[in-house]
Amino acid sequence: MTGGGPAAASQAYGEAWYWDERYRKEAGPFDWYQKYPALAPLLRLYLAPHQRLLLVGCGNSVFGENMIDDGYQDVVNIDISSVVIEQMKKKYHDKPQLKCMVFVLEYLCSISHII
Template sequence: MTGAASQAYGEAWYWDERYRKESGPFDWYQKYPALAPLLRLYVRPHQRLLLVGCGNSVFGENMVQDGYQDVVNIDISSVVIEQMKKKYHDKPQLKYTKMDVRNMSDFESGSFDAVIDKVRPKFTRACSEDARGGEQNPQR
């Protein structure tokens, strides 16, 4: 990763361009099967979940296959959100919304029982110039 690329991680245009070029799902760091045993300890299938920075990952799909019923996915890229809405149009358990995690005011406080974010701390450091503007705590 170049310094210029990592500094663009906080920009929607970077991700829109990336998702226009890349095909196929990608999971950062860990895939669902590796994390499922831990998640099952703390998150019940009936609880409402938020997946932050979902990208084109199959993490949410895997959760639904595992019995989870209400998985809300957000990402800064309108391109990937539209791709995922189209791909999973037949899965009402999966919802996709374009949203920047640094401004989650569209969700009322207490909207979710659990928030899953595998990569945000790394990207927050990479995007620290953007984050100085006042990042909201994603406890929605």
């Protein structure tokens, strides 16, 4: 990461290079606000298992993995960091219901719900 302290880092949150560098250095899953088990009851009310779902800014979160384990059949993780997406593709190569992609705007047209 570049110098400049917390303010400089937060200004770079929208930049792919910042996240690529961060994911090269930091291992292990991280969920920002809530873990899936805390949100699962609410999500089950509104999201059907057969719908195509998009997790925006997935990072290295296990949220999508937890959704697949809970019966969802088509979950797409996207992130601006190609580094973390490659890590996620390797990790979930055996879960075809969980796709991991570098963010592509045109892909949004085929999504039922965005989480």
